[in-house]
Amino acid sequence: MTALLEIRDLKAEVAGRQILNGLDLTVNKGEIHAIMGPNGAGKSTLSYVLSGKPGYTITGGEVYLNGEDLFAMEADERAAKGLFLAFQYPLEIPGVATLTFLRSALNAQRRKRGEEELSSPDLLKRVRELAKQLGIDPDMLRRPLNVGFSGGEKKRNETLQMALLEPKLCVLDETDSGLDIDALKVVANGVNQLRAPERGMIVITHYQRLLDYIVPDVVHVLAAGRIVETGGKELALELEARGYAQYQSEAA
C-alpha cells in the first residue's frame, strides 16, 4: 500500500541556514501523527516546506504524497491534491468576506482537479452546515477573513476551511496556541470529526495538552531538524514529564 505521505531524508534551509537535517517520516491513511519538540526545532519549517512556502530551499531528500513527487508540484497544486496546512497564525484579508474566500478556495481546487465548481447556493448550504457543527456564528461568514477575529475564532475558521476543503493530509501547526481550554475543546472536537479512514493528519504541538483531545496514533519528537524519537501516545505524557532538555543538549 502506498503511504499517504512519505518523507525521506529531507533537508531544507531558510535564509541560508540549514533547518531540516535529514528528516524521515511516513504517514499512512487514517493515522494521526503528533510531532512534538522544543521551540526552534524546525516544526513550522517542516509544515512550510511541505506546503511549498516561498523562501525555503530543499537541499536534499524527497517527499511523496500518495506516491506523487510533492516537490514537482506548485504550492496551489499541492493544495488541490489534498494537502492542507492549518496555520499557527492565520492571516487576515481585509475586504474579503470569509464566505468569498471559502468559495474562491474551494472552486480553485475543484477547477484544478477538473471538477465542476460548486454553485453559490450549494456552497452556502454546505458552509452553514459545517459552521453549525463547529459552533461558528453564521455572521462570521460575512466578516472579512480573520480581520478582528479572536484567537479562538481564527482557529475555528481554520477548522471550517479544513472541513470544507476535505483534504487528504492535514497539517496542524500549533493549533492549540493562544486558545483557552474551552476554545481548545471546540477546535479539537472539530478536528476529531474529520478523522476518516482515507485521511491522515500531522498535529504539531509543543504541549501535550492538545493530545488529550486529539488522540494520536503515533508521537514523534522533532529536534534539531530531524525525528529523534518515535513512540505511541504515551510518549507525549512522558515528554510532558521530562521536558525537552535532553533533546536540546543532543542537538547542541
Next chain:
Amino acid sequence: MAAVQETIDQVRRIDVEQYKYGFVTDVESEKAPKGLSEDIVRYISARKNEPEWMLEWRLEAFRRWQTMREPEWARVNYPPIDYQDLHYYSAPRKKPELASLDEVDPEILKTYEKLGIPLREQEILAGVVRPEGERRIAVDAVFDSVSVATTFQAELKAAGVIFMPISEALREHPELVRKYLGSVVPVSDNYFATLNSAVFSDGSFVYVPEGVRCPMELSTYFRINEKNTGQFERTLIIAGKGSYVSYLEGCTAPQRDENQLHAAVVELVAMDDAEIKYSTVQNWYPGNAEGVGGIYNFVTKRGDCRGARSKISWTQVETGSAITWKYPSCLLRGEGSSGEFYSIAISNGRQQVDSGTKMMHIGRNTTSRIVSKGISAGRSQNTYRGLVSAHRKAKGARNFTACDSLLIGDQCGAHTVPYMEAKNPTAVFEHEATTSKISEDVLFYCVQRGLSQEEAVGLVVNGFVKDVLQQLPMEFAVEAQKLISISLEGSVG
C-alpha cells in the same frame, strides 16, 4: 462574490499583456487635415452646423490656448507633444444624421458588440436572463469625434430628461448649452481644458428637470479608433432642483504604438437638493509592457454643487492610459452641499498616474469625503494628489480623506500629495493615509488554499478596493472587478 470568481476566470483565459479592446475597426472616416489653426476650429464648428456664438466661443478659447503653457507640476514624464501632428476631427463617413439605430454602420455596431455594449434597444429590452431588479441603461456611443448612437431617447424624453450628443444639443437646446457650457470649467481654466474648449467634438449632454428622478442609468462609451487622432470629449450634465441622475462613462481604444491624446472636459451642475452620481470605468489602451504607445488621458472634470443640499459624487476606476492626469473635483457652493470622490487607480507596466481630487468648500456646512485606493505594480508610478480647501465663509466645513496605497513588487512607486487650506477656523479636515506592500504571507495563505498566485493577488486587491467598488452601480461593479484583475496581470512573479 461570484464576481471574484469571474475575475479569476477572466484572468485565466487571457494572456499577459493582452489588452482585450485593442482591435481596430475598419470604417471609412472623414478627417480634418493634421494640425491646429483657426481654420481647423472653423472646420469642426462647420461640420457640426454650430450656431455662430459657439464658433466665437471656440475661437476665443483657441486664441487663449496659444498663449498658455502645458502644465509641468504633475509627477508624469512624457516627450513633448507635437500639437500640429494630430488630427482634431475624425468621423465615420456614413450617415451623419441617423433616423434610427438601424442606420448605424454595421461595422460600428459590431465594434460596440465586441466591447460588450448593446446599442440596439430591442436587444437590450429582450435581454437574456436579467437578474431581478436590474435597471436598464441608456447608452450614448461616441466613436472618435462623433456620437454614433444614443439609445432610449424617446423613453427618457417622456420623463422629461434630455440625453443626447452635445453636438445635437447645441442645435436643439442652444439656450441650455449656452447657459451652462463653461460655467463650471471656464474656457481659460487650464491648458488642456482650453484646448478642449477650442476643438471639442462630441460628448453627452444631460438635462434632468426639476423634481425628476432619471428613470434609468445613463452612460457614454467613448471609443478612439482612428490613429493620430486626438479625442476631445465634452460632457455637460445639469440636474435641476430635487432631481437625481446616475451617469457612467466607459472608454477603450485600439492598441497602437504611438501615443494618442484624450483631453476631455466634464462639467456637472447640481441645483438645490439635486444629486449627480458620476462613475467612470477608464480603460484606455495603457501601452505595452515597455511603455510604447498608450493614451495620454489629460482630463478636467468638475462638479458645481450650486444649490443648497446638493450632492455630487465621483467614482472612478482608472486602469488604462499610459498617463493619467485627472482630478475630478467639487465646488461646494450651496449651503449644506456635499461632494464625494471614490477612486481606484491601478498602474502596471510603465503606466503613470497622477490623479486625485479637489474639494473646495465655499458654502456653509458643506461636507466632503475622499476615499482613494491606489495600486501600483510593475514599473509604474502612482500619485494621489488632492486639495481640500475651506473658504473664509465656509463655516462648519468638514472633510474626511482616506488614501490607501498598495504596492505589488518593488519596482513601482506610490506617492501621496495632499494639500489642505482652511481659511475658516471652524473647518474640520481629517486625513488618513496608508501605504503597504502586498503581503507575501497573505498570498501564500491563499495559495495554500488552492488559489494560484495570480488569483490570490486578484482576491487581495479586490478586498483592498472593496469600499470604492461598492460605490459603483451594481452592473458596473462586476465589470470593474474583472478589469482590475486583468490590468494587474503579469504583476507577480
